[in-house]
Amino acid sequence: MIRILLTALTLLALSIPAHAQMPPFPTSFRTQNIPLEDVTLHVRIGGKGPAVVLLHGFGDTGDMWAPLAADLARDHTVVVPDLRGMGLSSIPDGGYDKKTQAADISAVLAALGIEHSVVIGHDIGTMVAYAYAARYPQQTDRLVVMDAPVPGIPPWNEIVRSPMLWHFDFGGPDAERLVAGRERIYLDRFWNEFAGDPSKVDEETRQHYASLCARPGAMRAAFAQFRSIRQDEVDNKASMATRLTMPVLAIGGEKSFGSNEAIVMRNAADKVTEVVIPGTGHWLMEEAPTETIRAIRNFIAQ
Numbered sequence: 001m002i003r004i005l006l007t008a009l010t011l012l013a014l015s016i017p018a019h020a021q022m023p024p025f026p027t028s029f030r031t032q033n034i035p036l037e038d039v040t041l042h043v044r045i046g047g048k049g050p051a052v053v054l055l056h057g058f059g060d061t062g063d064m065w066a067p068l069a070a071d072l073a074r075d076h077t078v079v080v081p082d083l084r085g086m087g088l089s090s091i092p093d094g095g096y097d098k099k100t101q102a103a104d105i106s107a108v109l110a111a112l113g114i115e116h117s118v119v120i121g122h123d124i125g126t127m128v129a130y131a132y133a134a135r136y137p138q139q140t141d142r143l144v145v146m147d148a149p150v151p152g153i154p155p156w157n158e159i160v161r162s163p164m165l166w167h168f169d170f171g172g173p174d175a176e177r178l179v180a181g182r183e184r185i186y187l188d189r190f191w192n193e194f195a196g197d198p199s200k201v202d203e204e205t206r207q208h209y210a211s212l213c214a215r216p217g218a219m220r221a222a223f224a225q226f227r228s229i230r231q232d233e234v235d236n237k238a239s240m241a242t243r244l245t246m247p248v249l250a251i252g253g254e255k256s257f258g259s260n261e262a263i264v265m266r267n268a269a270d271k272v273t274e275v276v277i278p279g280t281g282h283w284l285m286e287e288a289p290t291e292t293i294r295a296i297r298n299f300i301a302q
Helices: 002-015 062-072 098-111 124-135 163-169 173-179 183-193 203-213 218-227 229-239 260-266 289-301
Strands: 030-035 040-047 051-055 077-081 117-122 140-146 248-253 272-277
Touching (some): 040 098, 051 062, 051 098, 062 289, 098 124, 098 229, 163 218, 183 203, 183 218, 218 229, 248 260, 248 289
Antiparallel strands (some): 030 040
């Protein structure tokens, strides 16, 4: 009887998904679920001083920013949301265009009593960060965009033709069926093909994000982030009529977007600083956290 019970308990333990331990945020950070009009965003808040908002992308959540958040919290208030439909935020049916998500971020900051901030984005977070700066320029002290195109901003028509970006139009019920239960396989494609050194995106990191993407509805929301890019293109072309005047830092990975990040932003902003992180691909915080943090720190301190 005891042997049967132990066997049953062992099988139960094996059936429960393991959650890998990511580099933690400082214990001084708190988490808060902030309800908005049609979504609740999971937000990490810590530090004291001028505000900085960190916006993640696909294949990551706000967890990616832990090393940068720890550094900035020494002299800044750091706000790290999970975007709608991603991480531990709720998964609404719509609202995945970046203009709407910029409004999400504005509402989060208003709920926290923050009137203006530095905004930093990577991947999808770069698209949201640009939309935020374009929509709320008076609330944006500085803008940092990292290794991603901005839909509609030249040379968008050339960038979007890259065969590497086929996933921009991938989605729908059949795509969800294909990926269901195989989220890790789908995500490995991005971590392996977009990295300068895939080993820098370690097994612990992969397990963590794959488990979050396996939540009911999470991949539908992830596909929606990309399938909304056609609307983002329309919105951003309209935004370009007014150029950004706040200082902008454009960071590219040498083996990914590289100097193209700055080329894109010079078509939309007046004051652009270019940084290319040597030897890295797309996953800047995983592949070269020290160099990336240094570049952001130097820019904010100017």
